[in-house]
Amino acid sequence: MPSSPAARRYARALFGLAKEDGRTSEAATELDTLAALFEGAPELREALIIPLYPVKERLAVLEAVAQAESLSKLVTNFYSFLIEQRRMVDFAGIREEYARLVDLDSGLVTAEVVSASPLDERKQDRLRRALSERTGMEVRLEVTVDDSLIGGAIAKVGDLVFDGSIRAQLHDLRANLTKES
Secondary structure, X not given: OOOOHHHHHHHHHHHHHHHHHOOHHHXXXXXXXXXXXXXXOHHHHHHHHOOOOOHHHHHHHHHHHHHHHOOOHHHHHHHHHHHHOOOHHHHHXXXXXXXXXXXXXXXXXXXXXXXXXXXOHHHHHHHHHHHHHHHOOEEEEEEEEOOOOOOOEEEEXXXXXXXXXXXXXXXXXXXHHHHHO
């Protein structure tokens, strides 16, 4: 799910603070811990996110969770700020964007690959190496199959799109043939 501009802003702010402290990985782990808690206890998630409850009560709940889970002051203060600003609704987007920033900082990018058929390990490895060469970074693949593709695959890494689908190749062939006529 794409994150909102606000979620990206907040994630960048948290990343900057965690980077200053040299705790980017630890903060990512703490965000994952909170996400797991929210998933396992929807009432906890609602208590923190829904502005129906007074801010003081939501902050008290967060403080109790932070103590029980040994969350850092950085993450606790950050989420206290989100509660005060009524931005806890962006939690999932912030977590997703923060994880992307940590990966990027460590030289890892995710390629979203749509393939006409399942890719075996050998093809995935070949594609991973080719994308790593093109991007200059280590690449993690997220592969999905789309039966509507005639053949080939389309890979998206950030804003870069590598279209190796048969449809794109036929389109290019048609454009070349009509251009030469």
